[in-house]
Amino acid sequence: MTETHVVVYCDMCGDVYTENTGESICFDSTQQAVDYIQARSAGVGWIYDGDRIWCDGCIAADHCDRMGHQYPDTWQTRKRLLGISTRLRTCMVCGIPEIEALS
Template sequence: MKRGFVTEAHVVVYCDMCGDVYTENTGESICFDTVQQAVDYIQLRAAGVGWIYDGDRIWCDGCIAADHCDRNGHQFPDTWQATKRLLGISTRLRTCIVCGIPEIEAMP
């Protein structure tokens, strides 16, 4: 029987591109007993939330979206959101619907 503080080895999944840790509802990493258990879990469960393992690398949903936009270009909505400043330059903003990267321009 184990008691008290025990150091044990486990597997945690990190994105190969950005280093983000795989989490679910709690925001805490999930600990797996083996790499194979982590691979099986990612392939069955995490694909629904956007993480992909291609047999070599593991990618988070954000990096997949950014890679898509790097290859195909961003997809911005036609409308802009304006921000008016009392002092200084006003700006307008729109956000890519694929990767979430904003495009910001100064307004005359």
């Protein structure tokens, strides 16, 4: 007997869709997977646009590519080994840090 299951992957980065357990969810059909993602999209951030499935990270990165990063006004300063200090702030949308060396 052969069984076929559908697992959801992000079409942009290839990440597998998981929930609390960290394990991929096996669906019985592509339509079942699409219906599930569409029903859950508001809570988990994955979307199906009719053609592709995007994970929350790729949605955020796409937003920042189009609109620019949204950094907070304040920086965090860190002293590194050998006395070199850096300051950083993290984009509130995608999580990509901006880091500058301080003299």
